[in-house]
Amino acid sequence: MEQSAPSARTKVQRLPHRGAYDQETLWAILDEGLVCHVGFVTDDGQPLVLPTTHVRVGEQLYLHGAAANRMLNTLSTGVAVCVTVTLLDGLVLARAAFKHSMNYRSVVVLGRAKAVTDAAEKRRILSALVEHVMPGRSSQVRGANDKELAATLLLVLPLNEASAKIRRGPPVDDPLDYGLDVWAGELPLRLRPLPPVRDPKLSASVDTPEQLARYRREPSP
Amino acid sequence: MEQSAPSARTKVQRLPHRGAYDQETLWAILDEGLVCHVGFVTDDGQPLVLPTTHVRVGEQLYLHGAAANRMLNTLSTGVAVCVTVTLLDGLVLARAAFKHSMNYRSVVVLGRAKAVTDAAEKRRILSALVEHVMPGRSSQVRGANDKELAATLLLVLPLNEASAKIRRGPPVDDPLDYGLDVWAGELPLRLRPLPPVRDPKLSASVDTPEQLARYRREPSP
Numbered sequence A, B: 001m002e003q004s005a006p007s008a009r010t011k012v013q014r015l016p017h018r019g020a021y022d023q024e025t026l027w028a029i030l031d032e033g034l035v036c037h038v039g040f041v042t043d044d045g046q047p048l049v050l051p052t053t054h055v056r057v058g059e060q061l062y063l064h065g066a067a068a069n070r071m072l073n074t075l076s077t078g079v080a081v082c083v084t085v086t087l088l089d090g091l092v093l094a095r096a097a098f099k100h101s102m103n104y105r106s107v108v109v110l111g112r113a114k115a116v117t118d119a120a121e122k123r124r125i126l127s128a129l130v131e132h133v134m135p136g137r138s139s140q141v142r143g144a145n146d147k148e149l150a151a152t153l154l155l156v157l158p159l160n161e162a163s164a165k166i167r168r169g170p171p172v173d174d175p176l177d178y179g180l181d182v183w184a185g186e187l188p189l190r191l192r193p194l195p196p197v198r199d200p201k202l203s204a205s206v207d208t209p210e211q212l213a214r215y216r217r218e219p220s221p
Helices: A023-031 A069-078 A119-133 A148-149 A175-179 A210-214 B023-032 B070-076 B119-133 B146-150 B175-179 B209-214
Strands: A036-042 A047-052 A053-056 A062-067 A080-093 A102-112 A152-158 A162-167 A185-193 B035-041 B047-052 B054-057 B060-066 B078-093 B103-111 B154-157 B163-165 B185-193
Touching: A023 A053, A023 A080, A023 A102, A023 A162, A036 A069, A036 B035, A036 B078, A047 A062, A047 A069, A047 A152, A047 B035, A047 B078, A053 B185, A062 A069, A080 B035, A102 A152, A102 B047, A119 A152, A148 A152, A185 B209, B023 B054, B023 B078, B023 B103, B023 B163, B035 B070, B047 B070, B047 B154, B054 B119, B054 B163, B060 B103, B060 B119, B060 B175, B070 B154, B103 B154, B119 B146, B119 B154, B146 B154
Parallel strands: none
Antiparallel strands: A036 A047, A036 A080, A053 A062, A062 A152, A080 A102, A080 A185, A102 A162, A185 B185, B035 B047, B035 B078, B054 B060, B060 B154, B078 B103, B078 B185, B103 B163
């Protein structure tokens, strides 16, 4: 079923049945993703795409980095930006090479960012960023001091122009190919932790938390 | 040790010690990645970042899609493009919120793409694309027929302007924070398969290949 897009330029063009625009779908993808890809245009017209971490709080998306970060400084001037989050869910293995695909969920956000300058607001969002990556950890670690807060550039981008694109399910082969004697289906892929690696400088008296081995980034079953 | 960049605009600006420009490093990241993020600029100056699949063959990077794909058609006109591949290797958990980070390997490729029109060359690269995703599979499945070949737009991008950025290792905390009683270290993350899901239309006589459960995307140890 096709949903209506918030703007013509966020409407999914190729395979529009894969498009989604509802808040619940968009937020779930943004909240699961650890990495986003930020696209902007340099003065000479060259697009640049750089990976970074994001956090969604309410109806806003936040990016952060060093105060000297060139990309964030460019974005803070209000130039057009695109932030894309992609979750790879599996390989779609068809009987024909042409029909191979991937199952994925992605979100594209268009807009213009601005800097968050209020100190209390910056602290709140930076805590949310730690929580986004590792729930429960923001209360365990030392929070940002004034110097660190000043050294951090935090940008906010509204989520009012965004779209999701999703592919799920088995391969779709040509009718004649279903008789071929080749395995077809989906190989689901998930991001899973290996055993935690202790900082060599960590005191032997600090135990490794058991929940690290259970860390997951995936939708609830 | 800092390496020399192929161009000023590919030189890693933030934390230049994380930059790498040698072919072996670049190729390994491109070859491991299943998804790339392609950045280009629309007529009205809006950057767009869309995920797709790539394959490197020799010193060239290839993108493909439906002949009607709007992004690929725009790119085929030779506009400036940026292709970024990011591999997330782990979460870097520090004692201070400010010092949290991620271990990753990323490659940024700048350039201009053009369409590959030679049919034999298209077949060769599309086979390489299947091999990139699932080694050994291209010889097992039905290859592209003339109609499918004509319905595929294949683009090539030289790899002569590219850079890698890499973070590895434990967190780096402030000296005073090493005494804090909080676990610190790295939580390595890997893309791992769940049990394969058979296509519901797959004949019961076709066994699930055992190697699917051993599928890995990660550097050799």
